[in-house]
Amino acid sequence: MPAVFPAPSASELWTLPGGLRVAFERRAGPGFAFDLRLPVGSAHDPHGLEGSSGVLEEWLFKGAAGRDARALQDAFDDLGVRRGGGVGPEATRFGVSGLRDDLRASLALVADVLLRPDLPETELPVLTDLARQDLDGLQDSPPDLLALEARRVTFPRPAASPLAGFAHPPSGTPEGLEALTADTLRAHLEAYGQAGAVLGLVADLEPEAARALVAGTLDGLRPGEQPHAPADFQPRQRIHVTDEDAEQTHLSLTAPGIAPRDPRWLAWQVALTALSGGSASRLFHAVREERGLAYAVSASPVLLGGQGFLTAYAGSTPARAPETLEVMLAELARLPQGLSADEFRRARSGLKASVVFGAESMRARAGALTRDVAVFGRVRPLAELREGLDALTLEGVNDFLAGYDPVSDITVVTLGPSNV
Template sequence: MPVGSAHDPRGQEGAAGVLEEWLYKGAGGRDARGLQDAFDDLGVRRSGGVGPEATRFGASGLTADLGAALALVADVVARPALPTHELPVLLDLARQDLEGLEDSPPDLLAAEARALGFPRVPGDDRAGYAHPASGTPEGLEALGAAGLRAHLERYGQAGSVLGLVADLEPQAAHDLAARTFAGWRVGEDRPVPALFRRGGRLHLPHPGGEQTHLSLSAPGVSPRSADWLPWQLALSALSGGGSSRLFVAVREERGLAYAVSASPLVLGGEGFLSAYAGSTPGRAPETLAVMLAELERLPGGLGAEEFRRAHTGLSTGVVFGAQSLRGRAHALTRDLALFGQVRSVRGLRAQIDALTLEEVNAFLARYRPALEATVVTLGPGDTFALPPAAQPQAAQGVGA
């Protein structure tokens, strides 16, 4: 469903995360124990969670039990009990989860990097991307039963996607879904824009920490752009295995960090590059310098051999991702939400096979992520030798 933590009402950060837990505390005339027993009686494995832009509900079981399992999911999202007496416990759990960020520097860094890189949209009544799914202490304090019930009205058919992988004819699947979710409210499908603060710089002191953690964020490519696959292949060359540029330059050649990576991040329909490394405090400045240098090298293009390796890795990843039925169901919903259509494995591999070195290098020649990168560091000490920003620190739409 297209409502995630970014849609939390401003001042009630944490609403989506608490609400997702609350929905499972009874539904369809069952209390919390009765609902859990109903799933267990079918042998169904539940999955899901809250992301910045969506809340996911998943179930895996036998095809013979599909109708009953789907009915349970429908009860959860459309007919929840929302018992008020359960709410204090859920709020306490959310506070514990939020406090747990202090014990996980990479997660804390990711939250702070999101807050710096994606400020709230002026005039929007939603909290935006500047907080984790657990919320904020002030937001959790402000949450109550009435506000969460009002927030639930945003959940409904609009923008929601059902991904189903089963031995079932498409028309039968459609009819089953139509019957099961008949009468569900319309809901709301209103994406939160992602405004990116280009060139931001921030160091966060972390007393007692033994490592310095580094985060780089930069503009990327929209999923619906013709440059999406060339960008994905370039990211595979940058951080796709033991021979990738970041791994070789940061770890193998210099021994600066045990972990270094870069991956795509999609928010508000736009794509961004997100890179991370953890290093010792003494070597962290050099680690950051090498990471930025590798980003600066991208416009120079790829060599034939690294193109071949990245091409193979990207194509292989598509095949492996299709092996799991649960993963395929996830891909169905992701594709419709991000790309506006379902991409078949065969069709996607054909598109990747058609990519050429010249096409990827033509894209890279005009892609300069280092110039606009936002940098956040977390570690011991009150200061860090952050490089100067190449761009003004104004929040802009990535497509500007």
């Protein structure tokens, strides 16, 4: 007997007087999930103070509203909720899920963390030391080092920008961590507020009750800021980072893609799924199955600065890395020739399945609501997504691909013992 998932009610979107946008979806059941997205991430760290967002997010949970760090953790644990979130390049997220009766208390605790943090200065040396350990750990992960170098090359910080940009992890840089102070972090906290913030909420509540609950707990958030770190793509770069101790060569490719609000977005998603969406995808078959060139190969969309980019990765042996790159570029160059009927059918079916199963979890749905509003400017109803995918045709996707050339402007960054 097929599984039956609860049908969600139509989502609602409203804005608090201070600017916080709330996307609410009612779903029958005893649980709740919310995802609060603040548009301040590691790319918005002040230049020279890299690590501000990452350290601040940790510092916020070292006590709030008169509770020390242990008491604050106990307050969350006493509710039996699950917490998630963290710092990404363009946002900091706070996610909580649990039983519906604990929703108000959970929202109030997050409000305490953001509005009434203790920020004990004695904790800062510990937090910055942990961040340095994270940076040391990156040295043991060539794929992560390559990702950072690719961001630096592909999306460099404009010289006049006061923001650090995309070329460092949330943990920061050694120099940035050294320069952090309690005062600079408190100043950075002023950006964490309602401007540009989005709350995705899924719970079995009447919409008016949900509206009143959110307003009663989060309406006091400070105004905040919505900084913008430009993603100024640098085309046709070829950079090799030499690592004599590396046993593999790692390849990173970045090309222009389609912006989320472009009507061709879904067609691009289908094309990327055909390119790298499982064992039947083009990259997996051509690079790994047919030639055995790489132990890992993939491609995915990346969103930065409101733009879409295609990124691809492979890990190969130094001797076979040049051929790996050649085959990857050939597969990307083949996209304008279009998909076969079987490729189109599999890719579209895979996307439809991800839409259905992505909505099953309350936590995943709350995150999707937040992402939709932040990225697309509205909530995309599940029925609309399914209908949009159903409306795609092989001819329509191939018409799009005929004009899509990811290779001519592609930037390639590699890391390994010898140049590729």
